[in-house]
Amino acid sequence: MSFSFHPNTKDLQFHYIYTNNFIEIEKDSPRAVARAISRFCTSPIVWEQGVRKQKNYKYSDWMVLDFDDGVTIEDTLSKLGSYVHVLGTTKSHQKRKKGKGKCDRFRLWLKLAERCTSLENFSYTTRKLGDLYGSDTAAVDGARKFLPCKEIYSIKEEGKLFYILNKPAPKPVQFTQEFNGSRHKFIPAFVKSLLVNGPTGSRNFACYKIAQYLSKNNFNQDEIVAMIMGSAVPSKEATLSEVRSAVSNGCRAAL
Numbered sequence: 001m002s003f004s005f006h007p008n009t010k011d012l013q014f015h016y017i018y019t020n021n022f023i024e025i026e027k028d029s030p031r032a033v034a035r036a037i038s039r040f041c042t043s044p045i046v047w048e049q050g051v052r053k054q055k056n057y058k059y060s061d062w063m064v065l066d067f068d069d070g071v072t073i074e075d076t077l078s079k080l081g082s083y084v085h086v087l088g089t090t091k092s093h094q095k096r097k098k099g100k101g102k103c104d105r106f107r108l109w110l111k112l113a114e115r116c117t118s119l120e121n122f123s124y125t126t127r128k129l130g131d132l133y134g135s136d137t138a139a140v141d142g143a144r145k146f147l148p149c150k151e152i153y154s155i156k157e158e159g160k161l162f163y164i165l166n167k168p169a170p171k172p173v174q175f176t177q178e179f180n181g182s183r184h185k186f187i188p189a190f191v192k193s194l195l196v197n198g199p200t201g202s203r204n205f206a207c208y209k210i211a212q213y214l215s216k217n218n219f220n221q222d223e224i225v226a227m228i229m230g231s232a233v234p235s236k237e238a239t240l241s242e243v244r245s246a247v248s249n250g251c252r253a254a255l
Contacts, residue, residue: 001028001061001111004047005040012041012147022050022145033062033086033109034152043145044109045122054142057119061112063126063162064146065135068092068105073153076108079133083160084111088149106153107146108135113161124167186217198232204246206233211250221251 004022011017024046025036036042044062047053067076073087086109093105116122119142130137191210199206207228214224224247228234234243 002026002046002059003033003036003062004043004045004050005036006042006145007040009039009041009148018145019052020050022047022052024050030084030086030109030111030155030157034088034155037086037088037107037109037146037149038152039148041145041147045142045144052143052145054119057122057142059115059117060122061115063110063112063116063122063129064139064144065108065110065126065129065133066139066146067108067135068097068103069100069134069136070103071134073104073106076106076133077154080108080110081154081156083156083162084158085109085154085156086152087154088152091147091150093150107149110162113163116164118164120167121164125162125165128165129162184217185219188213188217194233195227195231203233203235203238204242207243207246208250208253211247212254215251215254221247224251 002024004024006018006022008017008021018041022043025032027033027036033042043052044060044064046058046060048056048058068090073089077087087106088109089104089106094102095105096102116125123140123142126140127137129135130140191213194206194210210228210233211221211224214227215221219227221244225240225244228243228247229240
């Protein structure tokens with residue numbers, strides 16, 4: 001089991017310094033992780049030649065959930081405390097931040113059941129856990145580093161382990177352009193991209209915009225709903241009524 005750390009502890013305020021020279025450390029113990037994240041800039045990711053870039057992603061034996069938006073430590077441990085983990089508070093823990101009040105701010109390192117060599121699956125799993133448990137869903141990229149924790153709050157050396165999820169393949173979407181008399185049904189290129197790849201932001205807003213543009217291009221609500229439900233746009237938890245509501249709003253905006 002491995003993770004990465006940077007030996008420079010003097011220039012933590014200069015983020016640009018922490019691009020090269022990350023060192024892989026082979027330690028299986030959560031206590032070794034706790035010691036490292038208390039002092040060094042660290043990452044659960046190991047990179048080729050220690051260069052912190054997404055294209056250099058090699059593997060991960062751990063994943064990290066970053067909490068800074070109101071989720072409490074107690075609530076998180078009630079849900080995830082049975083897993084092998086290290087939980088450390090960050091320097092902003094219970095301090096006021098610009099635009100935000102006081103709240104628990106912390107990171108949870110979770111040990112994986114097996115090594116992950118796919119950045120796509122690593123990011124997908126971290127984002128899914130973020131959606132489920134309230135951590136930062138932006139902290140999932142393949143070049144993520146974390147500054148030292150202020151204090152170690154919890155360590156669990158034995159327990160359950162997390163398995164990486166496989167990112168599902170995009171749902172196939174069939175595109176056709178139809179003529180209904182003089183009314184041409186046309187799908188813009190950016191709408192096709194959303195349907196095939198899914199949105200990077202709000203899925204409800206993506207449904208709204210797709211409906212707005214397709215409605216202007218002579219598709220009716222039922223056709224738009226069917227197209228979206230068969231695409232990569234809705235989350236697994238999305239219901240037909242939620243999609244239909246967003247589509248209805250988008251169609252009204254197109255009038």
